[in-house]
Structures are given as C-alpha cells and as structure tokens.
Amino acid sequence: MADNGDVEFVTLHFTGGRYETGSGHAPGYPLEIAHELQRYQQILVMIARHLVRQERGETARLPRGFADAVRLRFTEVRSGSTEVVITPELSENEASGLFSASLQLLHRSEEFLEHQLKNLEVQHGFSEGIPYDIARNIGNWGSSWSPTEELYLKRGGKLHAKYNQELRSYARKKDRVEAEEVLQGRVIGASSGGNSLEIRVDDLGRSFSAKFDDMETWDHGAQAMGYQDRAPLVNVSVTTERDRLGLLQSVPKVHSLELALPDSVNDRIREIREIEAGWLEGRGDAASDEALAMAELAIVEILQESKTAPYIYITPSGFIQLEWRRGEFEYELICDGQAYYLDSWSRSGEVEEPPAQVLLDRGKLQTALRKGAHFE
Incomplete structure (x- = not known):
C-alpha cells in the first residue's frame, strides 16, 4: 500500500441514540449499521459518474482505474459523539497523477452530495435535474438510523451538511422523481402544432409523448422519423419522471436528439x-x-x-x-x-x-x- 500522507477526506459525525457515549453506550461505531458507510461510498461513485457524463457526454465513463485509484477507509473513531474519519487510500499500483485526478473527482462528488443535503434541509427537496438513481440512493441512505440519530458531514473541521430521518423523508416523499437523462429509442410520430414527439424506447418496448420548445428539435425529430422509411435509433436528451422503483412513467419534455449510430x-x-x-x-x-x-x-x-x-x-x-x-x-x-x-x-x-x-x-x-x- 502506498503512503498518501493520510489526507483526511471527510469526517462523518454521528450524534444521538447509539452514537452517544456516556449514556450506556461505549465509544465506537456500531457494526450493525456499518453498511451505511458502504452506501455513502456508493453514492459518491454514482455522483462521480454523473459529473463525468455531464462534462463529456452521456456515453462517457469514469476514468480507467478510478475504482482502484482511490479507496475510502475509515481510519479513526473519535470520542464523544461518534466521529468516523474517512481517508483515501492510494493503491500501490496506481500512478500519483491518476490518484490526484480521482481524488479531485471524489471531492467534487462530496460537494455535490452536500449541496443536495442542504437543498433537502432548506427547500425540502432535491435540486432540479438530479439523476433519479442518485436521488433514490440518497433516499435509501440512513434507513437504519433512529429518529434521534443524525449525521453531520465535516471537512477541514467545518460543518458542511447534515442528514437525518426528517431530511430523508423529504428525499423519499415524492411518488415520482423528475430528472434529466438520455434515452435511446425512435421517433415514431411528430406534431408541430402540438409541439410534441412520439418516442418509442426500445429497451422498454413502450412509447411516450414528449413536448419540445424549439423548432430545431422538431426538424431533427421529423427527419429521424422519416429516415428512409424506417426510424433510426436516436439518443434523446429528455426530462423523465420515474417512480420510486425506478420505472419510467412519463417523458414530459424533449431537449435535443441526435442519431445514435454512424x-x-x-x-x-x-x-x-x-x-x-x-x-x-x-x-x-x-x-x-x-x-x-x-x-x-x-x-x-x-x-x-x-x-x-x-x-x-x-x-x-x-x-x-x-x-x-x-x-x-x-x-x-x-x-x-x-x-x-x-x-x-x-x-x-x-x-x-x-x-x-x-x-x-x-x-x-x-x-x-x-x-x-x-x-x-
């Protein structure tokens, strides 16, 4: 294992209930809820994937070796209310440049997560356009906590966000979650008067009617629909509504589309x-x-x-x-x-x-x- 200087990534400060010491509880982190730390890391990786796709397109992936370049481990449990110190670990097989880039991406992912938690606290909901899978996993995070237990995320000794069952209820309150994503399908109908496209999503075998705002989208949609008498496969950037199970319910809006194949x-x-x-x-x-x-x-x-x-x-x-x-x-x-x-x-x-x-x-x-x- 290569030495990274044990740079502290984030401190997860748990309070209340099982995390309090001096009230019948010994100092430390209860093992029965260790899976919450795993879910935290999974959420960061999902966010990192989202950030990469935002910058480089929906087909972009995490940098090669990302999962191995930085591993998160908790290196210290401090006294008082339980503080779990999370530290990145540099794999001995990874170059320091890759570690640095991966660590920077993880820091941005942590900031994204903290921003969403602040929105839950202030606005009682996520920011617009958060990917559905991220919203769902944040809503599932903390399922083992009691109503008196809270989590505070600290960086550099400063409090940046908190999470508890009340905020978790806001994350889970909607029957449907709206998000922006890219679907692959075919344009099987178009209406310029109604400003709508009929899109069939091949993977689901279902069709959805979606609105568009600009005539450029109409032009592209009409061209794709009439392409040599057979609608080609297209990538469609859309706003979707999914239920809590992740099933696609509607496609309210089309933003843009392009041919998926050369x-x-x-x-x-x-x-x-x-x-x-x-x-x-x-x-x-x-x-x-x-x-x-x-x-x-x-x-x-x-x-x-x-x-x-x-x-x-x-x-x-x-x-x-x-x-x-x-x-x-x-x-x-x-x-x-x-x-x-x-x-x-x-x-x-x-x-x-x-x-x-x-x-x-x-x-x-x-x-x-x-x-x-x-x-x-």
Missing part, C-alpha cells in the same frame, strides 16, 4: 432491411424488425467498447450477425430478435477461449462486453 451503420441496416425472403438462391429469410432493433442496440455497446463499428451481415435464418476484432481476439454476436449469442476466439490460438454465451437482454450484453474474459 451514417454508415444506418445505411447498412437499411440495406439489410430491404433484402427480401428468398435472397439466397430461393432460400433465406428476411430480417425481422426485432432482430434489427437488437442489433442496433448491440452496436451501440460494441462502439463503446471497441471504438469501431462491427461488420453487419444477415444469416439465412434472417438473424443479424455482427463481427469485429479487438486486440488478439475476434468476436461474433448473433441477434435473433429474442436473445444475443456471443462467441469469441483467439486469432493466434494460444489463449484459452471462453465458452459461447446466451444473453437474454441488453444489460447482460453490456456486462459481457465490459467484464468478459477478453475485454479490459
């Missing part, structure tokens, strides 16, 4: 869609819209990981076959409209190959591409 990919998808049954010497099925839609979503994920578009083919069964290379390995993904079939092999034959995988949804495909044996 023109070359959209052109190839269009070519395949125009292939009719019997194309292979009287045999060969036409591609279904379901298989093409799955392939488009898969290509988005492949572009995220490999930075280059795959080759796109139609199989005799009407499935879509994607092929691409990354480093020493070649990959093949079959999209049949119901599941993904992923296979890979080493071009040199010197590395053990993983078994083929059957993936039932896009989330499992993301996991396979990001954490598979041959993906960094």
